[in-house]
Amino acid sequence: MDAAWHIIQDGLFAAIAAVGFAAISNPPRQAFKWCALIAAVGHATRYVMMTYVGLGIVGASLLGAIGIGLLATLIAPRVKCPPETFSYPSLLPMIPGMYAYRCLQSFILLLNAHGQADYSYYAYHCISNGTITLFVILAMVIGQWAPILLLNRISFSSTRR
Amino acid sequence: MLGCGASCIRITRNMGRMAGTLGLAVDLIILPNHVSLTLTDETTGTSTHSSCAIAKLPISYNVNTRLSRLSWDVAEGRLSLRESEARFREIARQSSTVSKPLLVILVALANASFCRLFGGDWQAMVVVGVATVVGYLLKMCMLKHKVDLKLMIVTCSFVSSLIGSLCYVLHWGATPEIALGTSVLYLIPGIIYINAVSDMLTNHYLCWLSRFMQALIMTACIAIGLTGGYLLMDIKMFL
Numbered sequence: 001m002d003a004a005w006h007i008i009q010d011g012l013f014a015a016i017a018a019v020g021f022a023a024i025s026n027p028p029r030q031a032f033k034w035c036a037l038i039a040a041v042g043h044a045t046r047y048v049m050m051t052y053v054g055l056g057i058v059g060a061s062l063l064g065a066i067g068i069g070l071l072a073t074l075i076a077p078r079v080k081c082p083p084e085t086f087s088y089p090s091l092l093p094m095i096p097g098m099y100a101y102r103c104l105q106s107f108i109l110l111l112n113a114h115g116q117a118d119y120s121y122y123a124y125h126c127i128s129n130g131t132i133t134l135f136v137i138l139a140m141v142i143g144q145w146a147p148i149l150l151l152n153r154i155s156f157s158s159t160r161r
Numbered sequence: 162m163l164g165c166g167a168s169c170i171r172i173t174r175n176m177g178r179m180a181g182t183l184g185l186a187v188d189l190i191i192l193p194n195h196v197s198l199t200l201t202d203e204t205t206g207t208s209t210h211s212s213c214a215i216a217k218l219p220i221s222y223n224v225n226t227r228l229s230r231l232s233w234d235v236a237e238g239r240l241s242l243r244e245s246e247a248r249f250r251e252i253a254r255q256s257s258t259v260s261k262p263l264l265v266i267l268v269a270l271a272n273a274s275f276c277r278l279f280g281g282d283w284q285a286m287v288v289v290g291v292a293t294v295v296g297y298l299l300k301m302c303m304l305k306h307k308v309d310l311k312l313m314i315v316t317c318s319f320v321s322s323l324i325g326s327l328c329y330v331l332h333w334g335a336t337p338e339i340a341l342g343t344s345v346l347y348l349i350p351g352i353i354y355i356n357a358v359s360d361m362l363t364n365h366y367l368c369w370l371s372r373f374m375q376a377l378i379m380t381a382c383i384a385i386g387l388t389g390g391y392l393l394m395d396i397k398m399f400l
Contacts, residue, residue, distance in 0.1 A: 014278060019271065020268045020274070021268075021351065023268065024220070024347075026222060026257050026258055027223055028227075043278070081226045082226060084225075091355060095351055097343060098279045098280075098339065098343075104384050104387070140355075141354075141355050141362075149362070160230075160233045161233060161234070
């Protein structure tokens, strides 16, 4: 019961985040509800994979993003919108913001490090957080584009009347 | 479509679809600031060339969606050339689908939810929400006065990080680091990064590099503003 509540909570906050970030990219009004649904499913998938299956953040993000791309491609023809309209805002809550922040933070500290031990410590955090950030972003984008490109006949004719 | 945040593969598909209907072959060269287009009549072999600067527009998936629908209407003969030109101008004039006050509220809720997803407590969520409202209002004001984009990002990042540091300064909650880190994330050019990677995957390397560099510079501006906030509030960073 506790696990279900955590998964629902994760999906709910991802949906709110996706709707807000979607609003910045000015999508058609009918796209908002789909962005919320797709983001909730994608983020909850990543949460389940990381928390209950034991996958790392890169693999879990890849699976979550594949789910997002697949759902966006299948919903796009019904709403007559390109799949990217739903998949891009739905991906944004998965951006590894805290890893990027820690990478940046350690980079700033690196500039003022005194001595080899301090320097090595901050360099380690800068590189490790930066590497995770880079690979999570790559996994997210490749994962969401894979279904769009593989099902390209659906993806690129989704706006056809 | 380029100005509004569409990926290169969608733009080339749309162009090819419309040109194919008219019996034309299309060669599209997309450069960082310009587009060059050559149309060749496949029966006579005559060609015409045109190039223009890429419009600097805010990202709009509403405009992209409607332009994509327009390309199908042209390709399937539902619109004459004159009608499609009129439709194009009408789409280009489209305003935002969300009112400005609602946009600010949605972005603030989104960033506060982002904070929660990273493990922030409710104090951190409140601080991030307030930092986002103030930063986003400032961004809209600076955009209205046509302030330079980089200066705008540095300023908004600085102001949001000052507010985001309240959890540190006033010892609110147990996750001040998450509040400060998340307070500027509404400025991250996520769509540009995603488009950059999609261009890379579809062999549009010049466009990939151009978009990636643009996003990188914007991220560096966020970092400058954030560092300014750290220094002013004299925050002792730890990992």
